[in-house]
Amino acid sequence: MRLDKVKQQMINIKVNNTSHLFKPNTTLEEIISELGISVKGIAVAVNENIISKTEWNIKTLNENDEVLVIRATQGG
16 A cells, blocks of 8 residues: 555644644544553643543544643642
C-alpha cells in the first residue's frame, strides 16, 4: 500500500498542541498508550471537556479533535 493511501486513512489529532496521525475510531486510551504517556496523576480533556478515566476506553476521537493532557504537580 502506498504511503499516500495510508495517510488518507488516518485522522489528525492534536495532543498538547502537537499533531499526530491515528487510525479512525482510535480511543483516548489507545492514544495515551501509543504516545507513551504515563497515566499516573493526569487529567485529560478532549475539545476542552474533561473525560473521566473510566471513559477513556470508550471515547473515540474524530478528525481535528484536540486532546489536552494535564499532569498534577506538587508545590507550595
